[in-house]
Amino acid sequence: xxxxxxxxxxxxxxxxxxxxxxxxxxxxxxxxxxxxxxxxxxxxxxxxxxxxxxxxxxxxxxxxxxxxxxxxxxxxxxxxxxxxxxxxxxxxxxxxxxxxxxxxxxxxxxxxxxxxxxxxxxxxxxxxxxxxxxxxxxxxxxxxxxxxxxxxxxxx
Numbered sequence: 199x200x201x202x203x204x205x206x207x208x209x210x211x212x213x214x215x216x217x218x219x220x221x222x223x224x225x226x227x228x229x230x231x232x233x234x235x236x237x238x239x240x241x242x243x244x245x246x247x248x249x250x251x252x253x254x255x256x257x258x259x260x261x262x263x264x265x266x267x268x269x270x271x272x273x274x275x276x277x278x279x280x281x282x283x284x285x286x287x288x289x290x291x292x293x294x295x296x297x298x299x300x301x302x303x304x305x306x307x308x309x310x311x312x313x314x315x316x317x318x319x320x321x322x323x324x325x326x327x328x329x330x331x332x333x334x335x336x337x338x339x340x341x342x343x344x345x346x347x348x349x350x351x352x353x354x
Contacts, residue, residue, distance in 0.1 A: 235290075239282035244275035318353035325349065 237245050250257075251271055254264045328334065328342050 236279070236282040236286035239285045240275070240278050244271070244278050247271045247275055248279070314353075318349065321345070321349040321353065 237248060240248070247267060247270060250259075251264070251267050254267065259267070325342070325346055328338075328345075334342065
């Protein structure tokens with residue numbers, strides 16, 4: 199549950215607005231992996247308080263108890279949650295950057311492979327053109343043979 203929603207629920211509970219029950223009538227909302235992975239960076243006490251607050255309505259805790267838990271969480275865990283979220287965000291950013299770098303490396307390798315293939319095709323075209331000529335001198339034939347050997351070693 200995000201901080202804004204908790205604040206909204208707490209505020210609504212303090213003012214006695216009955217909409218809290220309508221919003222949470224089906225129990226707790228499931229947490230996604232991205233939402234709660236920051237909890238791994240928090241102390242056990244703060245994780246427990248967080249989960250208790252998340253499940254308070256489903257457990258039918260009184261408003262006074264929920265407010266008390268919310269206040270305790272704000273007093274003891276707000277800074278820790280901020281740091282935990284920062285660490286979690288940094289980890290996700292690093293993972294995204296590593297994935298991006300890996301994709302760029304694959305793209306560069308593909309481009310190099312394409313360029314190599316094109317070079318080989320062009321070299322083979324040149325060889326075919328030279329072979330088709332009947333007026334090559336001995337020096338040109340020697341150069342062509344060396345060129346063919348180089349192409350064979352590079353393009354095999």
